[in-house]
Amino acid sequence: MTEHIDLEQSLQMYQQMAKIRAFEEKVNELYKSAKMPGLAHLYSGEEAVAVGVCEALDRDDYITSTHRGHGHCLAKGARVDRMFAELLGKEAGYCRGKGGSMHIADPDSGNLGANAIVGGSMGIATGAAMSAKMRRSGQVAVCFFGDGALGQGLFYEVANMAALWKLPVIYVCENNLYGEYTHHTETAAGEFIARAQTFGMRAEIVDGQDVHAVFMAMQKLVERARRGEGPAFLQCDTYRYYGHHVGDINRAYYRAKEEEREWMTNRDPLKILSTRLIAQKLTDASVLERIEADVNAEVEAGVAFALDAPFPDAREVDEDVYA
Amino acid sequence: MTEHIDLEQSLQMYQQMAKIRAFEEKVNELYKSAKMPGLAHLYSGEEAVAVGVCEALDRDDYITSTHRGHGHCLAKGARVDRMFAELLGKEAGYCRGKGGSMHIADPDSGNLGANAIVGGSMGIATGAAMSAKMRRSGQVAVCFFGDGALGQGLFYEVANMAALWKLPVIYVCENNLYGEYTHHTETAAGEFIARAQTFGMRAEIVDGQDVHAVFMAMQKLVERARRGEGPAFLQCDTYRYYGHHVGDINRAYYRAKEEEREWMTNRDPLKILSTRLIAQKLTDASVLERIEADVNAEVEAGVAFALDAPFPDAREVDEDVYA
Amino acid sequence: MSDREITFAEAIREALAEEMRRDARVFIFGEDVAEAGTPFKVLSGLVEEFGTARVIDTPISEPGFSGIGVGAAMTGMRPVVDLMFGDFLTLAMDQIANQAAKVHYMSGGKLNVPMVFRTTMGATRRSAAQHSQSLHAWVSHIPGLKVAIPSTPYDAKGLLKTAIRDNNPVVFFEDKMMFKMKGVVPTDDYTIPFGVADVKRAGSDITLVATSSMVQVALGAAEMLAQIGIGAEVIDPRTTLPLDKKTCIESAKKTSRAIVIDEGYEQYGVTAEIASVIAEGAFYYLDAPVKRMGALNVPVPFSPTLEDVTVPTEQTVFEMARMLCGKS
Amino acid sequence: MSDREITFAEAIREALAEEMRRDARVFIFGEDVAEAGTPFKVLSGLVEEFGTARVIDTPISEPGFSGIGVGAAMTGMRPVVDLMFGDFLTLAMDQIANQAAKVHYMSGGKLNVPMVFRTTMGATRRSAAQHSQSLHAWVSHIPGLKVAIPSTPYDAKGLLKTAIRDNNPVVFFEDKMMFKMKGVVPTDDYTIPFGVADVKRAGSDITLVATSSMVQVALGAAEMLAQIGIGAEVIDPRTTLPLDKKTCIESAKKTSRAIVIDEGYEQYGVTAEIASVIAEGAFYYLDAPVKRMGALNVPVPFSPTLEDVTVPTEQTVFEMARMLCGKS
């Protein structure tokens, strides 16, 4: 699996995944200690998807994100401190506190924003790809969404147009088995990839816990898209460690503790990567520990910054309604 | 093809098709002589679809119809005179003049109404099937729509639920090659039936100009549905002889005269059936001519009734807003 | 009639359960309505009593299951469709406004669509712009729909029962911030007619017409006004469509001053309709212009310091009323 | 400036063509916009000049291509999305109201959505309930959108150019019955600012605020009123969002009487907003209540005898104005 991925890149991916993990743990703490307004949907467990995908992109390539979007933002290059500031509703946040957890956007890193409407950004990502094609910019657009989002008719409308017009867009379906509190087998008929194949679109399934696998699959699809060969669909099988959102604590009625344990123990994306790198003697535990220590420090500093940062002035409320 | 269809049923289908043809010719005349308010979308050329489908249904089975709906209504059992009355906006019309060409509904014959929103009735038909299943009534629901309607995301949402819940609904896609003034190859990627197969749904393609073929395919799908084996998708390849609507006269910019001639000459549903019946010596031309004379007389009488009938009183305008 | 207190959420749940027991045609469907009982837990327990054949989890397909609801309603069932957040009305508007609302009329009265779209409204939950809107003005604009917008557990139960028994499509708005509010609700069966406003507090100096969560805000303001000698009458229309114009107008005629308070965006919102109805109907009795207090005309912001200023409060209503009554 | 006359449709087409020549980022897409030039033929000729890469036929996917438009607008293009009938707004409301309208705000001002949704409105074409609505009240309710609703070829061209150059999402309504209306339109480049009403006729006895097709109706009524000695001032807001409140209020202060006329459903419609703005702003000057004349609160019926009574006419406006002025 690792033939074409050099150590530096692997360590970079490890660092990104570790950062997301540490970030989300901190978000959960902030919620539990009532320091964060509202709710958040944690990405813990799914890190290899965002990181594998975004490693295959250039900074000016586009992504659109979801309600479970912190991982996408970080993987695409957002800063920890300004993200925390946004989650806490502070002026220094990416959206001046106006967006919050479900709306972080960072155009500087190509992030066109998270969306609180399930599937709501499918049109936006496809349109960004259309724009890239019209401007001949060579950019690609990636649309992240969950398995549940395939329930939205919008997908089939834009996938059809993307296929027809050979737009450089890649639909990344994060199949974490559940939409809220319901398993996908109760809400989805047929195979997910068939939903894209029906439009003649290239579609693949990949182990979403193996960052190398995601990265390599994605690299090929990105190259195809840049060459003008059209859109693709990448199903990444993954799992969210926590509940649907931070407040979803008692989950036994919809999923078994054993299932959770199995994924966390045997399919953890950080463990899979570290085990592989160490087994192949490419690195040793101390290197990885240093990385973890670094990201933890970054997260601590970021959250301290955000907790200290001022709230926006109430008078800003009607700024930014119109450009 | 005809093994299981007896002569009486064939003649019944011939009569229904001839009636639709005569009806639509008259509608065109009414439009051209400025006797009909608004526009109409003619079904001429597509008769075998509505008739083959509805022959396989019981009177209390449901259909939902489209902007191009006159054929569906007649085939399901609506009366010529009251349909003309509706088209002319008269009180005696099926909807008291409130619906017009695009909204004829006739619950007595199981017709839940035409729809002027392309694809708009896909939910309604699926819901009628869900209701039939919940009430254990044994009814099936048929949803007619055009190839263009597959552009609407609604289809994929309801098809998924129909497949999941094994609802007795049959999606009949009238593929007449065009949506308005655009060929489907410009607006649809991939194969139409794949759009249903993706949900694990049974899907078939049939020659929509051969009423026997439509009927027999449909019969099987209806039986399956009644047995609780779930929904199906039937693509009927067909052609509309006239323009998108009665006012669409100059069509050369989007489709060739030769194409029109080819379908009218070699693929006419009435001719195909009459030729077959005569070739098999099951009937002779005089029988068919009598049928045509009968339906022409019915159409003449119907239009005369409707032309004579009174308009609704203006005071009825705010009746029927609420039940 | 007992005087037990239950929450707004419990009132909703009771109404549904009682109507489902009464009428086998009633069923509920939407996202996570069954085992999860919706994210707000409003429906907890219903699937246990009625089973998954009548409390049905759907895919995340708002247009799709809304449309299925319309078809089921046209053919003998009485569906209650659950649209988790009022913001998702945007997705289902074709099925609501072009299909459900028009089928009866377009068919010349032959087909009925007896169904309820239950959805939510209300801000200040820190849920940001796509999960905080109160879009009842949209549906109140559409002939063929009815729109209920209860402000107490008692009203919620009675209006929901009326909605389920109505032969027309009803859009029913529940304020997310009120689910835990308690109030007296009788155990006996009762319904509340649509189009009949309720005088939540009598007063003779100024009329406060308020809807949903704003009723409590108006009552709080009325309390403050009483302290300075101003008697405020608080009127809750309870349904915006049909609207009880008469009660609003008569009150304003009596008090000669009125403020309309609602949590939807102010511009082209519910306050505009009610204010213009009062301004016209009570024209010769008014001593001051009718004032409107809706949500600020901005997408709802996330940050608490920003969000809190977008919605009328007891304090802002109090100040507006005091100003209108010429007291300072 | 020449004084040549062109039709409303030609004015629209010219505005599009000129803006497409001026700015390579502008493109048009929607159903049958290319070779067919839309069913109303408004766009005829554009594909010949700009090619199918900039005048793009789409599948029948209103939510889909609206969303694609939003994404293209966010990333450097300036799309003009064609929604054939205003009734189809129902399908695209999520992309319009939850995405396009909110992206700028939710991103704290970082992302822009410079795009135009061109759509239609207006009844009396015998197109029945799903092809005859005027749903501009819905979008006028939503902060973040702008809404233009021209009544003459001149205004149509100037407002459309402004819309295309605006950095925000604009919903642009064209009355289907006005496409053939002729009017003087200069050949020079010009734009019309949003939020500036136009006084279409001066008068001192009564103010008629009218939008879109109702402007001609109001002008006709004004002519009839002149015959009986009543001077009507006809004001066209031209954009409902932003709304030029000042001009409406000042006119009503001057005339002391006002009627608001609009082709949307009356209940919770545009007339409610404008009437309540005038009733509040001109309160101390009004001699009579502000009257509203919208479309009848019924789904639009097909039959001519029914449809014709759903929309205000010169005659009904004349009678209302005469009554309000106390002349009989």
Ligand SMILES: Cc1ncc(C[n+]2csc(CCOP(=O)(O)OP(=O)(O)O)c2C)c(N)n1
């Ligand atoms: C249109 C819409 N419907 C419903 C919701 C409520 N909701 C938020 S997240 C979610 C589940 C999404 O599942 P999936 O797409 O699989 O993403 P995941 O949460 O598993 O990452 C639902 C139903 C919403 N936000 N938007």
Ligand SMILES: Cc1ncc(C[n+]2csc(CCOP(=O)(O)OP(=O)(O)O)c2C)c(N)n1
């Ligand atoms: C939602 C919607 N979009 C657009 C239209 C305009 N329109 C009416 S018919 C039609 C083409 C439909 O094509 P198809 O489904 O193939 O049916 P056909 O007319 O060929 O029978 C279009 C675009 C509409 N009525 N509804």
Ligand SMILES: [Mg+2]
């Ligand atoms: Mg999921």
Ligand SMILES: [Mg+2]
């Ligand atoms: Mg077609």
